[in-house]
Amino acid sequence: MDAPTTTPADNGTPGGGGGWFTPRTQPTTAQSSEPETAEGSRLAAMRPVGRPRAGAEENPPVRQDTSPPVAQEAAPPEIPVQPTPSTPPPPPEPRVPVQRPAPARQASPDAVLVRRTMAEVGPVADKVTSYFYALLFVRHPDLRPMFPAAMDTQRDRLLKALLTAAEHIDNTEVLVAYLQNLGRGHRKYGTRPEHYPAVGECLIGALSKYASAVWDAETEAAWVRTYTTISQVMIDAAAADELRAPAWWYAEVVAHDLRTPDVAVVTVRPDQPYPFLAGQYTSLETPWWPRIWRHYSFASAPRSDGLLSFHVKALPAGWVSNALVHRARPGDILRLGPPAGSMTVDHTTDSGLLCLGGGTGIAPIKALVEDVAEHGERRPVEVFYGARSDHDLYDIDTMLRLRQSHPWLEVRPVVDRHGLVQLPDAIREFGPWDEYDAYVSGPPGMIRSGVDVLRDIGVPSERIRHDALEELVTAGS
Numbered sequence: 001m002d003a004p005t006t007t008p009a010d011n012g013t014p015g016g017g018g019g020w021f022t023p024r025t026q027p028t029t030a031q032s033s034e035p036e037t038a039e040g041s042r043l044a045a046m047r048p049v050g051r052p053r054a055g056a057e058e059n060p061p062v063r064q065d066t067s068p069p070v071a072q073e074a075a076p077p078e079i080p081v082q083p084t085p086s087t088p089p090p091p092p093e094p095r096v097p098v099q100r101p102a103p104a105r106q107a108s109p110d111a112v113l114v115r116r117t118m119a120e121v122g123p124v125a126d127k128v129t130s131y132f133y134a135l136l137f138v139r140h141p142d143l144r145p146m147f148p149a150a151m152d153t154q155r156d157r158l159l160k161a162l163l164t165a166a167e168h169i170d171n172t173e174v175l176v177a178y179l180q181n182l183g184r185g186h187r188k189y190g191t192r193p194e195h196y197p198a199v200g201e202c203l204i205g206a207l208s209k210y211a212s213a214v215w216d217a218e219t220e221a222a223w224v225r226t227y228t229t230i231s232q233v234m235i236d237a238a239a240a241d242e243l244r245a246p247a248w249w250y251a252e253v254v255a256h257d258l259r260t261p262d263v264a265v266v267t268v269r270p271d272q273p274y275p276f277l278a279g280q281y282t283s284l285e286t287p288w289w290p291r292i293w294r295h296y297s298f299a300s301a302p303r304s305d306g307l308l309s310f311h312v313k314a315l316p317a318g319w320v321s322n323a324l325v326h327r328a329r330p331g332d333i334l335r336l337g338p339p340a341g342s343m344t345v346d347h348t349t350d351s352g353l354l355c356l357g358g359g360t361g362i363a364p365i366k367a368l369v370e371d372v373a374e375h376g377e378r379r380p381v382e383v384f385y386g387a388r389s390d391h392d393l394y395d396i397d398t399m400l401r402l403r404q405s406h407p408w409l410e411v412r413p414v415v416d417r418h419g420l421v422q423l424p425d426a427i428r429e430f431g432p433w434d435e436y437d438a439y440v441s442g443p444p445g446m447i448r449s450g451v452d453v454l455r456d457i458g459v460p461s462e463r464i465r466h467d468a469l470e471e472l473v474t475a476g477s
């Protein structure tokens with residue numbers, strides 16, 4: 001999957017006060033001197049304050065950089081600082097905004113205006129997306145090579161991420177982490193600080209066109225401040241990440257094991273150490289579909305030989321997944337983005353782990369089991385491994401071997417019974433689960449119903465972990 005996400009990471013929230021999401025200039029009113037629609041002043045307002053490149057003008061014009069932004073696959077990676085094997089993995093992330101509703105507190109004036117715009121454009125979201133990208137590519141053709149040649153269903157990811165962030169602008173704690181992850185993740189596309197004003201300008205261009213009924217100077221000023229804040233957090237996170245990690249890793253396929261006609265276990269060796277935590281995922285690009293990145297969970301806890309493995313199911317019309325299952329062979333070189341996701345084990349408690357792995361969703365669950373084993377803990381781990389048929393339980397042998405080695409582990413295969421009893425239903429027959437944290441991994445529908453069942457049987461939301469559904473919708477394709 002352009003991998004499963006749990007969440008964006010890293011805290012970095014400056015302590016105290018309003019933090020990052022208090023606009024650096026006080027919110028203004030409609031009567032203020034905020035720019036109205038003049039593009040020049042709008043862009044000046046949106047220009048991120050952080051880290052212009054050496055020699056850049058103080059207020060460079062948006063299109064100052066005419067060099068092609070990316071096409072990285074042919075170029076050797078620029079690696080500012082090589083991580084060493086002792087580089088600690090990034091801290092796990094809090095959940096993405098969609099998973100944790102903003103606490104009930106009074107919305108800031110900017111948030112009210114931003115949400116009003118969002119409500120207005122919601123019914124015409126597709127048009128906003130098309131118009132946004134049309135504006136971006138017409139006004140800034142130099143940015144076009146940063147996107148895939150064929151803009152598939154993921155083309156609106158950038159816009160979606162920005163709008164998600166804007167909508168949750170008051171939910172500082174979660175949002176900062178989300179944006180930092182987004183900023184770090186954008187390094188692999190070749191995104192630079194000077195690209196942000198171009199995107200902001202087109203974002204506002206598209207919103208003002210489709211939310212014209214509610215658009216006024218005050219709304220525009222709110223969006224400018226919101227976008228400036230968003231881009232600043234992303235730019236700062238990318239700059240900090242540059243000091244400790246490459247923008248991407250090359251990884252050579254060293255093993256390819258076709259487990260069923262459409263599921264392969266792909267093992268790769270990164271060109272340099274790749275720190276991550278069990279339960280996380282990465283983004284992956286194949287040589288056959290340049291600039292198309294998909295998310296895949298790591299199927300093992302970090303290994304001493306540094307190898308990484310992924311379980312990939314070839315999906316109908318899944319370009320990347322089909323290439324990985326049917327075309328990739330040892331010796332092929334892939335690219336990996338940074339690790340992400342918060343579906344990780346909390347080693348500060350000894351609660352049990354209740355794990356639901358559906359289909360290839362068993363991959364990160366296996367990693368979690370290995371992680372618990374490596375920590376030498378004796379906490380109960382109960383794995384429910386769901387599949388459509390016996391034949392689809394492609395990793396059951398591995399899971400049963402793990403169970404033989406670890407008395408604290410229980411593995412229960414759950415095969416669909418005529419579509420009536422599905423994986424999540426099975427957990428009702430066992431329990432009680434009061435002392436367990438729950439981990440849910442698999443297709444989005446299974447995650448949704450898994451979370452419903454868990455809540456229904458009394459597991460509190462804060463004890464349920466899963467990757468972000470919005471990431472999973474296109475994951476693995």
Ligand SMILES: NC(=O)C1=CN([C@@H]2O[C@H](COP(=O)(O)OP(=O)(O)OC[C@H]3O[C@@H](n4cnc5c(N)ncnc54)[C@H](O)[C@@H]3O)[C@@H](O)[C@H]2O)C=CC1
Binds near residue numbers: 361444449466
């Ligand atoms: N971290 C994560 O959450 C990961 C998620 N995945 C995702 O897992 C999926 C695996 O796909 P397949 O192997 O084809 O799975 P699948 O479609 O064969 O389903 C696997 C299991 O989930 C159950 N299930 C599916 N839809 C359900 C629903 N709506 N309600 C209740 N139960 C449901 C099925 O009954 C089956 O037991 C992919 O979408 C992949 O992207 C894969 C790896 C990690």
